[in-house]
Amino acid sequence: MRSTNLHLKILIAVLVALGIAITAYQIFVLGIPMSEAETDNLWNIDARVEFVATPKTPVKVQMFVPPLSHDYVSLNESFVSNDYGVSINRNNGNRKVTWSSRRASGKQTLYYRLVLTKRFSGDKPQEKGPVLRDSPPLEGPEKIAAEALIAPIRQHSADIETFVSETIKRANNLNDDNVKLLLAGDTSPEKRSYVVETLLGLAHVSMERVHTLRLLANQQQTPELWLRSYNGKEWLYFNPDTGEQGLPSDRLIWWLGDESLLTVEGGKKAQVNFSLNSSEMNAIRLAKLSDQNANAAFLEYSLYGLPLSTQQTFQIMIMIPFGVLVILVLRNLIGIQTLGTFTPVLIALAFRETGLQWGIGLFTVITALGLSLRSYLEHLKLQMLPRLSVVLTFVVVMIAVISLFSHKLGFESGLSVALFPMVILTMSIERLSITWEERGAAHAMKAAIGTLVAAALAHVLMRVPQLVYFVFTFPAMLLILVAFMLAMGRYRGYRLTELARFKAFLKD
Incomplete structure (x- = not known):
């Protein structure tokens, strides 16, 4: 007995741990939203390219577009242009679109549109490390100034992160004579980044320019402009003005390297204008869209991967254990009598079609009339199978009559009674009549009322939208439910109704 108790406790603990672990993995690692009402941002980015084409000259326009290999995934990408060929090439972690035309003249306008969202899956693609470049050649005063700056940086740094951060801070100190010499009067961000790159190159530390767009x-x-350096395991991003480490969450990497965003051959006065706007979308729908576009395994083993019609069926089926849980609590803890365990759950499922009020009324009317017929047939001394056949036929006739009168009176809800499970009603009538004969009318009425109460409570719980979404999205919760049912299986205490029944013994 002791080993059985230990086995049961271990089984319950394993089920609870598995349910919590799988659900936590889906929420915190895969990023699946916990609520159906949760929304996420959807970003629309428009880049408008304008230039003046040179007459009778082939035009070739090249522009960097986001690589989308980090925190964001593309839902839609489009290129709008008249009489231009469009191609996309990848090189060194960048993507570049090329518009080309044999003949163009006058002012030209090209559009690039991108719709993106945050990447839902926690698994991000691994980025390769950098290819170290030779340090820029320095001679004379520039070399002496650079070495003078590197010496204190080495003393005040402990690793690559602190070395790069300290280098950026030194390069932005415009009061330092060595910095002034290297800048040569040009204090633009590009020139300061060049100085940082020069100092890091002399120290054999990799550095790469990162061009971002703020959402x-x-x-x-x-x-x-941002800077990044590779520490042997991952890329570290730095603010080129302050040396602060870490790329903000609202930055989208557009391209990497020293090249210009836009190059135009066969045109002049080229410029790019960016405009952004955001909208919100249901989080789980957005997760499905991003999964399809990213070819990820985010929802591969989720119920959302099933066909839509099958999903609707499973949304009903997956809530049946919660209906059974209601019956279990009502019978084992409270002591309410019902017609079996699963009959109230099946009746609760029928209430989905008729509605709760209509369902209770129809169940009461048809059961009462069926019991009257069953009592009449008992006097004819029929066998059980013919008797059940007559009662079933009577139930079908009653459903047809009620549906007809409901339609004539304008109560369309009554029409869905045709979907009411006739076999369940027939068996309920038969079981109630047997209970009536064996244990009396009072006990039969208690069982009928208890069945209705249990079915109504199960129906209410099984229809809670937040619970339906949570269990359908995180089906591992059913493991925790099974663990609770196993724990209740060992309950041997008094039920609430029994405390009232045996209260007389406590008077003394």
Whole structure:
């Protein structure tokens, strides 16, 4: 007995641990939303390219577009242009679109549109490390100034992160004579980044320029320059003005390297204007869309991967254990009598079609008339099978009559009674009549009322939208439910109704 108790406790603990672990993995690692009402941002980015084409000259326009290999995934990408060929090439972690035309003249406008969202899956693609470049050649005063700057940086740094951060801070100190010499009067961000790259190159530390776009709704944007360095395991991003480490979450990497965003052959006065706006979408729908576009395994083993019609069926089926849980609590803890365990759950499922009020009324009327017929047939001394056949036929006739009168009176809800499970009603009538004969009318009425109460409570619980979504999205919760049922299987205490029944013994 002791070994059985230990086995049961271990089984319950394993089921609870598995249910919590799988659900936590889906929520915190895969990023599946916990609520159906939860929404996520959807970003629309428009890049408008304008230039003046040179007459009778072939035009070739090249522009970097986001690689989308980090925190964001593309839902839609489009290129709008008249009489231009479009191609996309990949090179060194970048993507570049090329518009080309044999003949163009006058002012030209090309559009690039991108719709993206945050990447839902926690698994991000691994990025390769950098290819170390030779340090820029320095001679004379520039070399002495650079070495003078590197010496204190080495003393005040402990690793690559602190070395790069300290280098950026030193390069932005415009009061330092060595920095002034290297800048040569040009204090632009590009020149300061060049100085940082020069110092890091002399120290054999990799550095790469990162051009980002800040995701702010309803605002014009221009790319912002950031720097990044590889520490042997991952890329570290740095603010080129302050040396602060870490790329903000609202930055989208547009392209990498030293090249210009836009190059135009056969044209002049080229410029790019960015405009952004955001909208919200249901989080789980957005997760499904991003999964399809990213070819990820985010929802591969989820019930959302089933056909839509099958999903609707499973949304009903997966809630049946909660209906059974209601019956289990009502019978084992409270002591309410019902017609079996699963009959109230099946009646609760029928209430989905008729509605709760109509369902209770129809169940009461048809059961009462069926019991009257069953009592009449008992006097004819029929065998059980013919008797059940007559009662079933009577139930079908009653359903047809009620549906007809409901339609004539304008109560369309009564028409769905045709979907009411006739076999369940017939068996309920038969069981009630047997209970009536064996244990009396009072006990039969208690069982009928208890069945209705249990079916109504199960129906209410099984129809809670938040619970339906949570269990359908995180089906591992059923393991926790099974563990609770196993724990209740060992309950041997008093039920609430029994406390009232045996209260007389406690008077003394």
